[in-house]
Amino acid sequence: MGTALSREDLLEAYRRMKTIREFEERVHVEFAKGGIPGFVHLYAGEEASAAGVCMNLTDDDKIASTHRGHGHCIAKGVDVKGMMAEIYGKRTGTCHGKGGSMHIADLDTGMLGANGIVGGGPPLVCGAALAAKMKGTGGVAVAFFGDGASNQGTTFESMNLAAAWKIPAIFVAENNGYAEATSSKFSVACGDVSVRAAGFGMPGVMVDGHDFFAVYEAMRVAVERARRGEGPSLVEVKLDRFYGHFEGDNQSYRAPDEVKNVRATKDCLNRFKARVMRDHNISETELTAIDDEIARLIEESVAEAVAAPNPTPEDLLTDVYIKY
């Protein structure tokens, strides 16, 4: 399968995926050591989805994310150091320590927010897509949601509204097989999320989420359709998470060797590396150089986050309203 991506694009895609992986692996370690407060939901294993989707987007395009949002943020260009500081609850964080892992947002890069409410994002994406249509920007808006949110009424309502209004919204169902501890084989009554597209009069496709190129191509088609003014699409990305629902989840609902096997045989980064070295004249040395840069970035992110100041007592009362 060919690709519209340039060599530079491919290196950028690798950089995004690898940054997500290293970020999440490090958060896993630091959380276990007790340095990170609250709940964190790791995206490791799903990197090809965020990168495959966001490599089709510009800063003018919008995304809404989920509780498992770190990967979407990084893929959309949110500052990694700000994210790490936010996860530590520090004043230097993306949201000045008032949002945390589940609420990282950066409107300047078109990241409308991770979301603590399952199914919270799709209605907002309808609004972002409507705004793009009314302003004539040619922009699109993407709702990331999981197999869990695929069963929420808000998601159904939003797909219907997007089709009725014919707005440039794209619904990306990241089906990692589990809504918390409940299998999608049980909870998604029709089996695959993608077939639900037919009920809303939009195209629905299913892609292998371990394959960056498959996600990228499916999204390219959906984004081009949306930019042409032909309305929304649903893309179901089948993938696996390397960790539990949240950190601390013992995952006893998964088969004993499930994660081990996924890591060994379906790691999207390994697949990507093998393919670009084989087909795109990209060398191991180039990728290793990126790895080294990312390792330094993550190291600095953690060191700076740990050293950063906490919010001040005055911060408790600010930014509830613009004016009150």
Next chain:
Amino acid sequence: MARKISYQQAINEALDQEMARDPSVIIMGEDVVGGTGGDGEMDAWGGVLGVTKGLYGKYGNRIMDTPISESAFVGAAIGAATCGMRPVCELMFIDFLGVCFDQIYNQAAKFRYMFGGKARTPVVIRTMIGAGFRAAAQHSQCLYPIFTHIPGLKVVIPSSPYDAKGLLIQAIRDDDPVIFCEHKGLYAQEGDVPEESYTIPFGEANIVREGKDVTIVALARMVSMAKKAADVLAKEGISCEIIDPRTTSPFDEDTILESVENTGHLVIVDESSPRCGMAADISAMVAQKGFGLLRAPIQMVTPPHTPVPFSGTLEDLYIPNPAKIEAAVRKCMEYA
């Protein structure tokens, strides 16, 4: 130039003038146009009670019908607001908040704070409140205390055509999410309204009637009930000061405390349910900050703690009325 128009016309005029002034103002909701996709005429309804009638003819696709999907279109209004629009979204009856509340209280209300002060969500949610239409338990409530409870939302409850226009224009220009509650029992009420555009700031109560013996705080349709009661009581030699807070969030405490300082007596009239309602909230505020000013126990005139009944016999008993307000004032005045 002022002329008499209805509360409903005042709202329509505010929407019209703001849409003419600012192209980012858009309207969405169920049947706000009426007729989309059908074989008959467009703008068939202009809102279920005709409040947005005529705007489609002037502004075309800036006013949009929606499927009956409150979560999706209220959320879409909120999402569009974060992306540079100023949507005015119609939640037909406030009773319907149950099918879209997450988008309002977990999303719109929290973006600014949760995102470290970077979000701007200038959305207005217009919604009908109030009993008196034999519309029964799911189309008659006054649920504004629920919104008032949520930090990040502003809550506006106009009681006259003049206030309706000025407060709605303010709401549309405001950069925070605003819940704009329109009492359906006031739509036909007429009053002086300037033709030109004007705003009324939030958090400034209106002294509807000056008096020296007792302070009556009333909201929405209860203001006109209080006025009727005050007319009767004046003949008995009791002088009532009526204060309409106009917005419950932000809330003007000072005007009420200053009035109570003069009168020493406080009656609060509210059509919302008594438990955790506005009457209880205002009462607590005055008890805490103005205890020394009071010469009598605070009286609250509210419906009973029941759903709104259907039968006219029961609904008339449910809604506070001038006679109940008069009785509360007289009871208050038993204490010198």
